[in-house]
Amino acid sequence: DAFHNNLQSYAISGIAGFGLATNIPQFRFANNWQYADAVTVVRGKHSFKFGGDFLRQLARQHPPFNERGSLTYGSSTGATAFGNFIDDFGGSSGSLNRLFGNSVYYPNLFRQSYFFQDSWKVTTDLTLNLGLRYENYGTPANIFTIAAFTNYDPVNFATPHKVDPDNNNFAPTVGFAWSPSNGLFGEHKTVIRGGFQTTYDSQFNNLLSNIAGSTPNAIGGTITSSVTTAATRGTPNFSGLFPSIQPTPLTKATAQSNLFPKKLVNPYTDRWSLGVQRELPAGLILDVSYVGSISKKQYRTIDVNPVVNAATGDRLHPELQITAPTSAANIAIRQGEGIRTIRASSANGNYNGLQTEVRRNFSSTPLGNFLLSANYTYGHSLDEISDVFNQLSNASSFQSVSEVLGVSPRIDYADSDFDFRHSSVISWVWDLRGPKTGVLGQILGGWTLAGIERFESGFPYTVHNGTDRNKDGQAAPDRPDIGNLSAPLNTRAVISSTCATGYANPDAGNACVAASAVHFIEATGLPTGNTVRRNSVHGKGLDRLDLNIRKTFPITERFKLQYAVEMLNAMNTVNLTSVPNRTVNGSSAGTFLDVTQLNSVGRSMRMSLKLAW
Known part of the structure; x- marks a missing residue:
């Protein structure tokens, strides 16, 4: 209405x-x-x-x-x-x-x-x-x-x-x-492809x-x-x-x-590949390929009029601002004036990967008909920014203004948000051989087992500072510094004016702590060689087994009754699909990089009964 x-x-x-x-x-x-x-x-x-x-x-x-x-x-x-x-x-x-x-x-x-x-x-x-x-x-x-x-x-x-x-x-x-007809790779059992x-x-x-x-x-x-x-x-x-x-x-x-x-x-991408496929004994086929690509002119967001003086709120082009910097309130207003952000096509990235697969087409064996496919990929994806909207890792403030302040646009060149370094999938379908008629046929015949096992590296993400370290009016993109690489990954310290060390531990009641005792420290000033890199932390990998068990009961020559059980994540393994709290100055006590705070998708099962004719 x-x-x-x-x-x-x-x-x-x-x-x-x-x-x-x-x-x-x-x-x-x-x-x-x-x-x-x-x-x-x-x-x-x-x-x-x-x-x-x-x-x-x-x-x-x-x-x-x-x-x-x-x-x-x-x-x-x-x-x-x-x-x-x-x-x-x-x-x-x-x-x-x-x-x-x-x-x-x-x-x-x-x-x-x-x-x-x-x-x-x-x-x-x-x-x-x-x-x-x-x-x-x-x-x-x-x-x-x-x-x-x-x-x-x-x-x-x-x-x-x-x-x-x-x-x-x-x-x-x-x-x-190229499929050689003679020689070591002859008889057309080998194909070499590239492009x-x-x-x-x-x-x-x-x-x-x-x-x-x-x-x-x-x-x-x-x-x-x-x-x-x-x-x-x-x-x-x-x-x-x-x-x-x-x-x-x-x-x-x-x-x-x-x-x-x-x-x-x-945006455009140059892709190239070189692979070999070979027919092996026992009906197996081996496929090995190298795949590479370079992507250029990808979309990114650029602040082309950034704040350059936090004390006055001045931007790179102050002629676009109106409010005079006479008070803290005016400075805050001033930082919101003259904003100019554009969607530019200037980001770059690349991918290199080794892809391997062994498969066996559906064929007869003494134990029944069997199909198998097993593959493994090692791939490394790097870029300056993975998404124009920064879904997983915010672009650093320097990365987003680099084209107007003279900083290299590759300052954030690192692992992509979707850089899953290792990935393997094994799938199979097995029609068990058994009696086809009689009582034994009803009990032992008509069984099919199928499954997919997937292993995958965890995806990378970025740890955030939580405060505007370089005073450019943006706190969200800034990253902390490294205190001690050998310290546990989930340890941190925030700046404290009451501690002789200059830092306090928010996970220990804000007790004073030395920078050398924690992994990450809240930082101020411009980034240095000790500043945390983009996407420098990787999450937990994926281990998931899905199973399908199916039994067919013949009723007549025309009618069949099919019973199936499907299990997703059959082993009920912990698989995380999100990132933990990752802000040095901002995460609640005890939650910083704590994956136990995240939810996992557990096992789920469903059964079905179908009459087919």
């Missing part, structure tokens, strides 16, 4: 709020008109293929957009936040918020790609594949008035800015397959949604509750002021977030 569809979000300090969340509704509709065609021409030993793919997408999307608004009630002297809500006083920290702009946008695009390839049968044993692909993804971001970063111009900060198209996405492909390929990636939708829901393309409006001598509980009739919220006019100090640089390009 209309009332509930337009109900604002209410937040009341200390208790659960109510109303519709500020990030709904969301929807994404797309009508796709696509034409693709390919032509193959065979000439002698060459098989030529060429074609194209054209996509016209007409889209209508609603991003997270606080169009209905939100009301926040705070406490005040002599009154709780709930009491202020009941009496409609704003309290000392109350606010009314609403976002103005176009809550629905239309990121239409025209995507085109063309390809040409030649499969060349050089000899009966050797085949070469040569190809070239061109892709153009269009510029759907230009649906916005301000899609591109407006630079540091304090005058033309709200004029239209568009993103340039990326028109040079050429992607070559080279590959070969190189470049692939491009398109912009994903979330980046556009972020532009649609943030300044300068959307403008917020706020009314703040004020506590005065005459209004000790804050602004009265607070909710009645909601209709009077007006959008805050854009100024040079208004934040610009999530915009693209004018010359945003598509």
Whole structure:
């Protein structure tokens, strides 16, 4: 109904709020008109293929957009936040918020790609594949008035800015397959394969949604509750002021977030591989491959106007700020002025891996039909940032501003968030041989056992400092220093002005402790060679066995009754899927890097009975 569809979000300090969340509704509709065609021409030993793919997408999307608004009630002297809500006083920290702009946008695009390839049968044993692909993804971001970063111009900060198209996405492909017919690797029981390929990636939708829901393309409006001598509980009739919220006019100090640089390009990856597949006795097949890749121009977020003077709140371009640094409150406000963050395509990463597999296709044995696949991969993935939204490890403040302060963008080059160094999977299916008829057939026949055993290294994560060590206005990304590498991993110390050592142990009642007695110490100042690296701690690995036991009871020639038991994590091993508290100054006593505080997905079982005919 209309009332509930337009109900604002209410937040009341200390208790659960109510109303519709500020990030709904969301929807994404797309009508796709696509034409693709390919032509193959065979000439002698060459098989030529060429074609194209054209996509016209007409889209209508609603991003997270606080169009209905939100009301926040705070406490005040002599009154709780709930009491202020009941009496409609704003309290000392109350606010009314609403976002103005176009809550629905239309990121239409025209995507085109063309390809040409030649499969060349050089000899009966050797085949070469040569190809070239061109892709153009269009510029759907230009649906916005301000899609591109407006630079540091304090005058033309709200004029239209568009993103340039990326028109040079050429992607070559080279590959070969050689199966010798004689010699040591002969009789076509060996195949040696290798290749190189470049692939491009398109912009994903979330980046556009972020532009649609943030300044300068959307403008917020706020009314703040004020506590005065005459209004000790804050602004009265607070909710009645909601209709009077007006959008805050854009100024040079208004934040610009999530915009693209004018010359945003598509990320691309160069991949290469070399592998050998060999048929072995007993129906086994061995496959060994080396796989490598380098990814360039990946998306990252860059603060291009960072705080450079914490004492005054000055940013790199103070001409974009308005408030004078006359008090601590003004400095805090000043640090929020002139923010310029962009989504740049400038991050890099690489992967190198050894992949091995031994498999046996479903075949008959004296004990029944058996299928087996066992593989092991050693892989190492490194990058400067693993995700533009930093899901597991926040980018350091230096990493996010490196391109404007002269620090190498590779300062955070380390293990990727998804660097699972070792991974092994063993799977099998065994149809047990048994009687097919009679009483023994009902008891001993029709059994099938299947299982998947998976082993995997733990994923890496980053330990956080908890305080703004380099005074750039950002505390979340900063990392601590190493006290003593030989100390237990879950030991830490925070800065203390009352201890002669300068540090206290929050896990021992804030007792004074020397830096050399703990692994991590809270740090101040610029990072040094002793600062903790990104993703330097690895979690517990994975060990999981899934089993399936199935019994088929023949009833007639046509009807069968099937009974099955499935066990996930059959051995009930502890497998963690999250990271523990990892903030040196911020984790509660006794919880820092304590994996026993985490939940594990235990064993689960289910049974089924099915009649098949």
